[in-house]
Amino acid sequence: MSSKLRPSPLPYTPLSTTIITTAAAASSFNVQHSVANLQRRSTCHIPAHIYNHPSAILLELCTCIKEVHQFIPLIVKNALYNEHLFQTKLVSLFCKFGSLREASRVFDPIPDKVDALYHTMLKAYARNSSLDNAFSFFSRMNIDGVPPIIYNFTYLLKACGDNSDLPKGKQIHAQLIVNGYASNVFAMNCIVNLYAKSRMIHEAYKMFDKMPERDLVCWNTIIAGYSQNGLAKRALHLFIRMQEEGRSPDPVTVVSVLPACADIGSLRIGKSIHGYVVKAGFQSLVNVLTALVDVYSKCGCVGAARLIFDSMQFRTVVSWNSMIDGYTHNGDSKQALQLFQEMLNEGVEPTNVTLMQALHACADLGDLVEGEFIHKLLYKLQLTSDVSVMNSLISMYCKCKRIDIAAEIFENLQGKTLVSWNAMVLGYAQNGRVTEALNLFCKMHLQDIRPDSFTMVSVIPALAELSVLRQAKWIHGLNMATGHNFKLNPQNLLKFKVPEDVQGSAVARRH
Structure with a gap:
């Protein structure tokens, strides 16, 4: 194997050059030698006494990184640390629990790494490190002669989509074609997701339309893509077309299409989907019920939304946020603040979204006391660096006639956005401080x-x-x-x- 990888940030190597060098290197190898080398790298005989060792079983039962650390001395004591099985398990567990540095410390010294270790490390880089580091590791895999598998591409495509990095995503798309995965349904679904999250929904649809076969995941991806890009009618059209082509919606489909109903205020379609939810037995799923709360609220039926909310046996913070937003959206700020207090009383920790909604309600009511309470809560939750939350706080103090506090927050705010400036200019104007507004x-x-x-x-x-x-x-x-x-x-x-x-x-x- 080539030189060891280090846990420090890896240099970024453009994949466009790797495609050429990898293809050239592959053509220079003797075919029989390549096959034999692949078999050696991809497989490893594990003796029964190693596979059935109690330490191997204990590692499988680890639920946190602390437990992994407790078993490492036992592995070392039994001279098992250099066994491929335990190296693979340790790398996998450290990656699973998000500790890429510790995974690298196990991975780096291994003299004869099997391909599975590379695949596990790449997955960890794609999930827990920067996109450049993930790409660099993938390039290193190519240099080390590790043949890519389909999941290598999907990990990287998902990371590109999550970061809306279309140029890097296109490089991976090119690698897909070079490696013969161009028609793979799973890979193509990731391509559709990449274009949709990069706000190129029409390109996403072109990819979707080219697919020789489409599973339910593909339909869910394109429907969610249109919904998230503000094209609600198109999302609903595809939702109907999917069923016409014999695909029954699953909970993911429902959660993807309900925001489209909310965006266009279509209560009729929302009710129809609600009926399907009951018929299909999805009414106990928290994400489905949360989406129904949102659609009823945005369609003006806040009472129906509250009935669904109260019927939920389990609520996430998103469920609380949806209901609080439903009240503020329908002008019932008093009820929104009451529900916010109920949320705190039940021990649910609010997010930045929750606090922005509560501050908006305080501003509508002119409730300075509650607004000051939320201000203190921001410090406790360490959200004072969140610009969007601080913008809401400025607006609240302006509406509550405390322009002096609003101005102080504005002056100390790091990373002001245009919304910050607008809130302060409007605050001065609304409080009769017209000279300050103009200045x-x-x-x-x-x-x-x-x-x-x-x-x-x-x-x-x-x-x-x-x-x-x-x-x-x-x-x-x-x-x-x-x-x-x-x-x-x-x-x-x-x-x-x-x-x-x-x-x-x-x-x-x-x-």
């Missing part, structure tokens, strides 16, 4: 932060309050330059008043 808008311009239509809606009332024609002309010019066609002239700007509820809803949508 902050000018500061945005000086820092090359491009305003959007929500920024304009926030700053125009400040100009109207100050009646400053010069600044109004400048805003008018900026409005035209940035493509926000409000059809306003400078004189009209000074008369323009935006209702407070319209301003508030504009920024709220940006959160």
Whole structure:
């Protein structure tokens, strides 16, 4: 075998060069030698006394990395550490529990690595390390003469999809073709998923349409892709077509298509799918019930959503978030905060999404006391570095007339987004601090932060309050330059008043 791999970050090697070198190297080997070498590398005789050793059985029963560490001295004591079986098991367990560094410490010193070890390590790199490191390890496999198997490609394709890295995904796609897996259903499904998550849903559909056969996983992937890319009607069309072609929806299909119903507000289709859920026996599945809560809430039937929520024997934090969001979405902020308190009382730890929803409810009610409680909770949960949560906190303090606290949070916020600036400009304008609103808008311009239509809606009332024609002309010019066609002239700007509820809803949508 070639030199050892180290646990430190691996250099990235483009796969496009590896395709050429690997093909050339493969053609230079004698066929019989290659087959014999492959058999030697891929198989390893395990004596019965090794396979049936109590340590091997104990390793299989490990449920956490701490237990693995407890058994290592026993393995060393029994002189089993250098046995392929135990090396493979240790690498697999360390990878399973997310400790790539410890897996590498076992993997690196092995003098004659079997292919299964490489496959296990690649899976760990794809799941627990950077995409560049995973690609580098895959390149190293090719250099070491390890023939890839289908799952090597699917691990990498999934990682590319999760990172929306289409260029690297295309390299893996090329490797699929070179290695003869171009028509493999499992691999093609990963390609569809890659394009869908890279927001190239039409390319995803082209790949889907080329597949000689499609299993249920393929249908679920393309339906979820359209739904997640905001093409709800197309997702529903494919949902119907799938059934026409003889495929019955499973729970994953249901969870994928229900958000499409919610997006277009189709209560009729949502109810029809709910009926199918009951008929198919999916009504006890928490992810299915959570999706039903969401669709009923977004279709305005918050009472029906609450009935489903209360019927759930087990709830995840996503279930709580869906119901809380249902109340805020339907304007019942008081009930949203009550449910938030119930969630805390039951010992469920809120996420950043939960707290953003609760802060939005506090802002609607002007509930400063509850808002301050959530502010303290942010520190406890170490979410003060989450910009989206802090944007919601700024908006809450602005709505509760504590513009001073909002300004302090804004000034100390690292990594401000356009939403942060919009929230603060609007907060100044809503609290009658029109000079500060205009000054902050000018500061945005000086820092090359491009305003959007929500920024304009926030700053125009400040100009109207100050009646400053010069600044109004400048805003008018900026409005035209940035493509926000409000059809306003400078004189009209000074008369323009935006209702407070319209301003508030504009920024709220940006959160």
